[in-house]
Amino acid sequence: MNNKKNRFSSGLCTLCYAGLVLTACTDDVEQQTPAPVVATEIKETSADLPRKGEIKYSPYAEKKYPTQVFFGDTHHHTANSGDAFMGGNRLDPEQSYRFARGEEVISSTGVPVKLSRPMDFLVISDHAEGLGVMYEVYDGNPIFLKDETLLRWSRAMKAGGTQAATATNEVVAAQAAGTLPESVTNPKISGPVMKTVWHAYTQTAEQFNDPGTFTAMIGYEWTSVPGGNNLHRNVLYRDNKNKADQVMPYTSWQSEDPEKLWEWMENYERTTGGSVLAIPHNSNLSNGRMFETTRFNGLPIDENYVMRRARWEVLQEVMQTKGNSETHPTLSPEDEFANYGIAGWEYGNLTLQDKPETPEMRPYMYLRGGLQQGLTWEKYLGTNPFKFGFIGGSDVHNSLTSIEEENFFGKTVIQEPRPTRWKHVAKQGFGKTRYTWHYNAAGYAAVWATENTRQALWDAMFRKEVYATSGSRMKVRFFGGWDFSARDAKRRDFADVGYARGVPMGGDLTMQAEDKDAPTFLVAALKDPLSGNLDRIQIIKIWLTEDGNSHEKIYNIAWGDGDRRQLDTSGKLPPVGDTVDVDEASWTNTIGDPELAAVWTDPDFDPSLKASYYARVIEIPTPRWTAYDQKRFGIKMSDDVPMKHQERAWTSPIWYTPQAERKEESSHGE
DSSP states (O other), X not given: OOOXXXXXXXXXXXXXXXXXXXXXXXXXXXXXXXXXXXXXXXXXXXXXXXOTTTXXXXXXXXXXXXXXXEEEEEEEOOTTSHHHHHTTOOOOHHHHHHHHTTOXXXXXXXXXXXXXXXXXXXXXXXXXXXXXHHHHHHHTOHHHHTSHHHHHHHHHHHHOHHHHHHHHHHHHHHHHHTOOOHHHHOHHHHHHHHHHHHHHHHHHHHHHOBTTTBEEEEEEEEOOOGGGOOOOEEEEESSOHHHHTTSOOOOTTTOOOHHHHHHHHHHHHHHHSOOEEEEEOOGGGSTTOXXXXXXXXXXXXXXXXXXXXXXXXXXXEEEETTEXXXXXXXXXTTOTTOOSSOTTTSSSSTTSOSSOOOGGGGGGTSHHHHHHHHHHXXXXXXXXXXXXXXXXXXXXXXSOOOOOGGGOOOSSGGGSSOTTGGGOEEEEETTEEEEGGGOOOOOEEEEEESSSXXXXXXXXXXXXOEEEESSOOOEEEEEEESOOOGGGGGXXXXXXXXXXXXXXXXOBOOOOSOTTSOOEEEEEEEOOTTSOOEEXXXXXXXXXXXXXXXXXEEEEEEESOTTTOOOOTTSOOOOOOOOXXXXXXXXXXXXXXXXXXXXXXXXXXXXXXXXXXXXEEEEOOEEOHHHHHHHHXXXXXXXXXXXXXXXXXXXXXXXXXXXXXXXXXXXXXX
C-alpha cells in the first residue's frame, strides 16, 4: 500500500459534489477515498404534482403588454423617389434595408457608411407620384424624352452637381404648382412603370422582412403640396405584399385633398381586408394649413370630417431633418425649450413660395397648437380630429437613415459629408436662404410593441403607444392614472404598475366613480448609452377652459443633479450646465443623470375641463453634427451656425375627458 502523501493541484478549498461537502483542502493532506454518495429518493404522489397552469413562477411569462421599445424610421426615400433620384441618389430599397439592419454600404457619393447599431424597423415611403419614373427619364426612355422639360432634366441629372440640384428644385416647384409634364402625370403613360416599381418594392420588402429581428414595413408617401404648403402624409400598411399589391398607391396627382386619400384608405381596407394608417408630416412647413379651420375644399368642418380624420390619422410627425413641429417661441413664450430645430424653417413653407410664415399661422401648423385645436373641435362636434400621437421620422432622400450627430449623412446626396456642405444653399425665397446647416440630424420613431413584426408595430402605432426622439435612442415610459404613489417610480416592476393601475402613452384616462381627485402620472427615462445624460423630464399640459380658450403649461417633474438644482418659485429649473468642448466635438457625462423617474400629480386639475398631457425628456448639451464636421474637416463655420444642442424625446399624449362628457359619448356610441 502506498502511503505517500499527495497534494491537490487544483487549489480549491472546498469541493462540492451532488450538494455534499466531501473534504476541506489543506496544504498537506493524505489522499482519501471519498465516501459513497447515496442519492436521496424523493417520492411524489399525484396530489403533490401541480396541475397544468397552476404554478406561475416566471415574471416574464404570459405578459400581454409590450416589454420592448423598437427604434426605426417611418419616413425614408430611395432612388425610386423622383426628387431623390434627380438629386443623385442611386441606392435602391435593397441598399436601404441592408444599411438599416446594420450592414456597411457605399453611399451615392462613394463614401463607406455604417450605423453604430442596427435599426429595428424601416418604412420606405417613396413618393407615390411618379414612382420610379425618373429612372426611365434618366435612362432615356423615348416615351418621356419627347417632352423638352424632361429631356433637360435628364441631361441635368447626368451632369450632376448644381445642375442636378437646380433641376430637383424645379421638380418640387412644378409639383407644388401642378405643372409637371403631362407624360409624367398621365397614368396611361407612367402608370405601367409605377406599377412595376411598386411590385418590385413590395417584393424586396418581403425579402428583407425578418419577423422578430428586423421589420420591413410597407408604405409610401402621398405628396400633397398645394402652393408649396406641406400637407404630405405617409401611408403605412399592416399588411404583406399579397394585400398591398391589390390596390395601387393613391397619388396627389389624383387629388391633393386629404379627404380623398381617406376615401382611398377606406376602399383599400374594404377591398383587401387589410389595414392602413396615415402619418401627416412637416406641419411646420404647412403655413397654417395642417390644422386649418376649414376643409381642404373650403367647406366648414363637420362631424363626418372630424370622425374620419380621427380614424385615419392617429399619429403626427413631430421631428425630422426639416425641423421641429412641436411648438414655436411665439406660440409658447413661457417654454424655454421651444426654440429647438426651427432655425431656417420659420421663414415660410416647403418651397418658400406663396407667403412668409407669420405668428398668426402657428396655432394651425405646430402640434401643440393642433392639440389645442382638437379639444375645441371636440367641444363643438363631439370628436377630436387632432387626437394624435407623436412619432419621429427622418425624411432622408439618400437611402441612408444615418442621423447620429457624429455620423450624419444629410437629407440629400448633395448634403453628404464634405467640407463645404454646411453652407450649401438648399432653398431661397422671401429674401431668406436655407442652408444645409439648418437641417437636423433627426429623428427616430420609438414604438412600444409586443414583438418586432409588421402587425405588432402597426398595432402599437394605431393605439399611439409610441414616442419620437430627435435622434437619440433614449427609453421613455409614460402612464396616466389616479392612484400612483411616489414609491411606484422606484419599483423595478415599473411597467407592471403602470399597466395595472393606469393607461400608457396614447391612451385615455379611465373613468372614475367621481372625478374629484387629480390624475397622477408615472414617467421614467433611461439615457441612450451612446448619448448624453438626462437633464430633466417635463410634462406639458394642454387644456380648454369653459370660455372656449385653450391654455398650456410646462411642469418640471424630475431632473438630474438634484442635490444642486431646485425649482424656483415660478417652477423654473436652473440650467443643467454645459460640458461641450466644441473644438474637440466632445463632452463629458459629469452632469445630469443616466436615468430619471417620477410620479407627478396635476396641481391645477379641474375635473370639469378637457385636457391632454405629454412628457418631454431633455438631455444635457452635446455636440451637434456641425461641430463634428468642423473638427473633422478642419474648417471654421460662421458664428450663426449652432455647434451644440440638447437632444430630446416627446411621448404621445394621454387625454382626460370629464365624466359627464364620457357618459354622453358612451350613450352616443350605443
